[in-house]
Amino acid sequence: MTTAAADPLYPTPDPDPFFAPPSDLDGMAPGDVVRTRHINTGPYIGTEGWQVAFRSTNSGGNPILAVTTVLLPMGAKNPPLVSYQALINSLGTKCNPSRSLFNGELQDSAGAMLPIIRGWAVSLPDYLGPNVAYGAAKLSGMVTLDSVRAVQRAEEIGLADSPVAIAGYSGGGMAAAWAAALQPTYAPELNLAAVVAGGIPADLEQMARGLGFEPHPGFGLAFAAAMGLEREYPDRLPVSAQLNHTGLWFRDFTQNECRRFLLFHGALRSAEQFAASKSLMDSAEAKDVLHENSLRRFSGTPTAPMYLWHGVYDTLTPFDSVKEVADRYCQDGTPLTFVSYDIAEHMTTAVVGFPDAWNYIESRFRNEPVPVHC
Incomplete structure (x- = not known):
């Protein structure tokens, strides 16, 4: 359910x-x-x-x-x-x-x-x-x-x-x-x-935009990363609210699964199939979360x-x-x-x-x- x-x-x-x-x-x-x-x-x-x-x-x-x-x-x-x-x-x-x-x-x-x-x-x-x-x-x-x-x-x-x-x-x-x-x-x-x-x-923003809305062999991992980031930033990255019925089903289907399962069942699927809206990437808050987790954007030096x-x-x-x-x-x-x-x-x-x-x-x-x- x-x-x-x-x-x-x-x-x-x-x-x-x-x-x-x-x-x-x-x-x-x-x-x-x-x-x-x-x-x-x-x-x-x-x-x-x-x-x-x-x-x-x-x-x-x-x-x-x-x-x-x-x-x-x-x-x-x-x-x-x-x-x-x-x-x-x-x-x-x-x-x-x-x-x-x-x-x-x-x-x-x-x-x-x-x-x-x-x-x-x-x-x-x-x-x-x-x-x-x-x-x-x-x-x-x-x-x-x-x-x-x-x-x-x-x-x-x-x-x-x-x-x-x-x-x-x-x-x-x-x-x-x-x-x-x-x-x-x-x-x-x-x-x-x-x-x-x-x-x-x-x-992460570069990778998300590169993936786009077309079918991709690694889509399962990209989708899982979106779900994982939503878990960590539930108030700032409301991915689930942007999913259609098929996307919510796939979210539930993969909730507890591992890499091979995600790759196999996500292969050649796309954001186009799962998204109720394409507006999430236009959100300043969403971009901030992606930037916060992108080494390219972090000013600290090892x-x-x-x-x-x-x-x-x-x-x-x-x-x-x-x-x-x-x-x-x-x-x-x-x-x-x-x-x-x-x-x-x-x-x-x-x-x-x-x-x-x-x-x-x-x-x-x-x-x-x-x-x-x-």
Whole structure:
């Protein structure tokens, strides 16, 4: 049954009480540990696992409970820590790494194991928050930073003094890059050895306008991002109020679903089929939300060593917006390496670029001189 058109549709909450916020969350500081638990790491042989629930902040500045999952090489003492922002791109709580690492929904779970192979610990935060607000980039950056704080503060995990790097690609790259940009003001006490990010959606308005109203193979993810942003900004981005009956049906149909489901069922659909009105993109408030979550529009400058990579002909995430961000960072003094590839297919660039990104992190963990290649 379709719910009221004007109301955002949130995911079904995870029934596990571990994910429930405590009554005193308001009195905690960002990154404070709420609870931890030791977990069975299942298919990730040779690892020890923990989950950490912690206090973070949403886009409105209000406290939220967030969770990260930590895998450590068995027997390792004080290993370096990589906060890996996985490809969530989803709307359901079952799609967050705390669940998708173990239920088959996390498509880059193999990539998440690469730090383990190098002897590092890896933390995979549910960086879209409890409402799985896909597209809310600023939120993702804050949750990512608070997840690092929380892992370091969880004494039983033993990573308080470990060097830290942040990594991600595509939606995960957006979270990683936003964490780097926010860190000097939101978490100035964190010492980040490196941030690596590729395939970054750096300008959400540009992407939305590029998608237009024509059928598109990636429409399912674009629609999910609109729903996620509405969840995070219910008063400022009333997407549901702009949907026709078919659009509301698809919203309800995808409410709790993950990336593959969204791509399959959204392929070659369009905003034209779902929109009752084309006026939303003309709203100044809607543009403000998109700008607020676009790295291209954020004036903050990272201070941590950064490695960015992107496909020049990427048909999903435009190159020019990322290049503009990289140029500004270089001008403002960020120790940046920016690498471009003459590749159009979005995920191919991830496969090509990650080996050098991991090597960049390893060099920073070894305290080697930081290269700058703008």
